[in-house]
Amino acid sequence: MGTLIKEQRIVADSWRLLELGPKGELPDAPAQGDVIVPLALWLARRDAFLAYPGKLGVWLDANEGPESIAADLPRFGLIAVNFP
Amino acid sequence: MYIYDEIDQTLVDERVAQFRDQTRRFLAGKLSEDEFRALRLRNGLYIQRYAPMLRIAIPYGLLSTRQLRKLAHIARRYDRGYGHFSTRQNLQLNWPKLPQVPDILAELATVQMHAIQTSGNSFRNITADHFAGVARDEIVDSFVWCEILRQWSTFHPEFSYLPRKFKFAINGARSDRAAVAVHDIGLHAVRDAKGEIGFKVLVGGGLGRTPMIGFVIREFLPWPHLLTYCEAILRVYNRYGRRDNIHKARIKILVKERGPERFREEVEAEWAHLKDGPSTLVAEEVARVESRFTRPGYLKLPATDAGLDAALGSDRGFANWHKRNVHPHKKPGYAAVTLSLKQTGIPPGDVTAEQMERIADLADRYSFGELRVSHEQNLILADVQLSDLHSLWKELRALGFATPNIGLLTNIISCPGGDFCSLANAKSIPVAEAIQQRFDDLDYLHDIGEIDVNISGCMNACGHHHVGHIGILGVDKNGEEWYQIEVGGNQGEVRPGVGASLGKVIGPSFARAEVPDVVEKLIECYLGRRDSDAERFIDVVHRIGIEPFKESVYGNADQRAAHRRGQLATA
Numbered sequence: 001m002g003t004l005i006k007e008q009r010i011v012a013d014s015w016r017l018l019e020l021g022p023k024g025e026l027p028d029a030p031a032q033g034d035v036i037v038p039l040a041l042w043l044a045r046r047d048a049f050l051a052y053p054g055k056l057g058v059w060l061d062a063n064e065g066p067e068s069i070a071a072d073l074p075r076f077g078l079i080a081v082n083f084p
Numbered sequence: 085m086y087i088y089d090e091i092d093q094t095l096v097d098e099r100v101a102q103f104r105d106q107t108r109r110f111l112a113g114k115l116s117e118d119e120f121r122a123l124r125l126r127n128g129l130y131i132q133r134y135a136p137m138l139r140i141a142i143p144y145g146l147l148s149t150r151q152l153r154k155l156a157h158i159a160r161r162y163d164r165g166y167g168h169f170s171t172r173q174n175l176q177l178n179w180p181k182l183p184q185v186p187d188i189l190a191e192l193a194t195v196q197m198h199a200i201q202t203s204g205n206s207f208r209n210i211t212a213d214h215f216a217g218v219a220r221d222e223i224v225d226s227f228v229w230c231e232i233l234r235q236w237s238t239f240h241p242e243f244s245y246l247p248r249k250f251k252f253a254i255n256g257a258r259s260d261r262a263a264v265a266v267h268d269i270g271l272h273a274v275r276d277a278k279g280e281i282g283f284k285v286l287v288g289g290g291l292g293r294t295p296m297i298g299f300v301i302r303e304f305l306p307w308p309h310l311l312t313y314c315e316a317i318l319r320v321y322n323r324y325g326r327r328d329n330i331h332k333a334r335i336k337i338l339v340k341e342r343g344p345e346r347f348r349e350e351v352e353a354e355w356a357h358l359k360d361g362p363s364t365l366v367a368e369e370v371a372r373v374e375s376r377f378t379r380p381g382y383l384k385l386p387a388t389d390a391g392l393d394a395a396l397g398s399d400r401g402f403a404n405w406h407k408r409n410v411h412p413h414k415k416p417g418y419a420a421v422t423l424s425l426k427q428t429g430i431p432p433g434d435v436t437a438e439q440m441e442r443i444a445d446l447a448d449r450y451s452f453g454e455l456r457v458s459h460e461q462n463l464i465l466a467d468v469q470l471s472d473l474h475s476l477w478k479e480l481r482a483l484g485f486a487t488p489n490i491g492l493l494t495n496i497i498s499c500p501g502g503d504f505c506s507l508a509n510a511k512s513i514p515v516a517e518a519i520q521q522r523f524d525d526l527d528y529l530h531d532i533g534e535i536d537v538n539i540s541g542c543m544n545a546c547g548h549h550h551v552g553h554i555g556i557l558g559v560d561k562n563g564e565e566w567y568q569i570e571v572g573g574n575q576g577e578v579r580p581g582v583g584a585s586l587g588k589v590i591g592p593s594f595a596r597a598e599v600p601d602v603v604e605k606l607i608e609c610y611l612g613r614r615d616s617d618a619e620r621f622i623d624v625v626h627r628i629g630i631e632p633f634k635e636s637v638y639g640n641a642d643q644r645a646a647h648r649r650g651q652l653a654t655a
């Protein structure tokens with residue numbers, strides 16, 4: 001597990017990032033743990049994620065806007081924005 | 085003068101400590117060039133042709149004499165004894181030593197100064213009209229609004245990684261003395277029909293290699309919405325501005341590519357989320373910022389001064405200077421005075437440490453211990469009693485700052501150019517000097533009247549050549565320095581009538597030695613065609629177009645064609 005600076009302290013980074021496959025294949029979601037999922041995965045499996053036991057984050061790639069998740073914002077622990 | 089509160093001071097002190105540690109780690113080999121580059125740029129430190137260059141922020145160009153003395157001390161102790169006032173109203177040191185930069189920043193912090201956000205892809209120093217607070221045509225004191233924007237824009241978390249640098253200008257008076265149309269966002273204070281204060285908002289202006297005049301995205305933005313509306317603009321830019329190509333990354337390119345109407349719609353849609361939100365300004369917040377400004381203790385004085393009138397009648401040199409360098413003041417019995425940093429032979433904007441100290445003494449004695457830097461690279465004593473003008477002039481003359489050329493041809497804006505800057509294609513300071521030497525006859529200069537001559541050493545346009553009435557651009561042709569001439573640019577509606585415009589190139593470029601001749605021909609063309617003394621160079625260009633000016637330099641179309649045939653024949 002990595003570490004990060006949060007509120008001026010070094011803390012464990014509990015987040016795990018799921019990435020799309022090289023051809024855009026959707027990865028499988030883990031059974032538990034804090035996870036950041038690509039927007040496409042969230043949109044495809046939204047209903048299943050609603051019962052997810054860990055914290056959820058969503059990953060917006062540079063060409064993806066936030067409109068499609070606007071109504072779900074309270075469900076996310078973080079929003080990741082990719083600056084390539 | 086704005087006085088820091090605890091938060092301001094803490095931010096600056098913490099930044100000094102942080103940068104000291106970053107510099108230590110870099111010098112110890114623990115940070116790579118690339119890693120350190122991003123960190124030093126956040127603190128105004130560039131690596132230039134011969135040495136690092138440190139750009140010190142002077143928010144909206146306002147300085148106390150305590151600060152100016154500190155700058156003099158820093159220039160003497162850590163640099164080569166002088167500094168360069170830039171067109172963003174900042175001060176640049178051209179020869180600092182990297183290991184000493186943290187010490188310089190620590191010294192600056194003791195007088196409420198810093199170099200934060202003077203480089204990198206962030207909000208840069210917010211510039212203002214240099215007669216803020218004293219102008220007779222004032223609508224608001226732009227310094228207060230600049231300070232509100234400064235606090236909002238310093239370390240703003242959402243906008244600390246913009247596609248590119250971002251420059252605001254605020255003009256608080258009727259005349260535009262802040263060049264608002266050539267900024268990423270330009271704000272021009274206005275009153276609506278009911279007398280309420282707001283801002284005309286221009287967006288997408290800029291100079292550089294793709295010069296553009298900003299478009300008016302809103303004719304009247306009521307002041308409480310200033311920050312939320314700017315946030316909406318920045319959100320659209322932050323989201324859609326290009327990060328893949330540095331030359332297409334400024335907001336002006338985004339505005340151009342989308343078109344002003346679509347851009348406006350996107351800003352309005354974004355604003356719908358932000359309007360009336362937590363960033364909405366309230367009167368108490370404006371009053372809080374305003375209350376941290378010290379104000380001059382003006383005396384109650386008559387509007388005229390017999391001693392001044394007598395001196396103007398008897399001393400022609402003084403009268404010439406008074407005509408050009410003294411400006412009306414909203415308080416009776418006071419005037420604002422411009423100290424010309426454009427003495428022939430001195431690089432425009434350059435001041436030695438000793439001169440800084442002398443100027444600080446004058447500001448203490450004559451102008452409540454404050455001064456301003458103008459974007460035209462001069463200094464202003466904003467609050468001088470009329471009865472003191474004659475003695476002030478004598479002292480300025482002894483120091484070399486009384487050149488009576490404000491608004492005239494020799495008041496040249498110039499970048500540091502190839503003498504100092506690694507980006508430059510050509511030198512600019514010797515060109516400025518050659519023109520100043522050619523036009524050294526003061527009577528002739530006054531006869532020519534108001535004209536802006538601006539020089540940039542490369543297309544990055546730090547010398548604002550696109551908005552010079554005559555603009556000069558250094559270009560590289562096969563490793564040699566050449567100069568392209570533009571005519572008809574204008575920084576803004578300084579006087580009613582002619583708004584901001586970009587100059588047009590008149591033709592093939594010239595060798596450095598030819599530039600004064602070309603300027604002279606353009607001036608002769610103007611003098612031969614003006615209706616009266618009141619019609620300025622720029623007015624004539626806008627009335628008759630650039631063709632007559634072109635002809636005066638290159639001959640008419642037939643002559644130009646014959647010349648080209650001749651060149652081809654010899655080739």
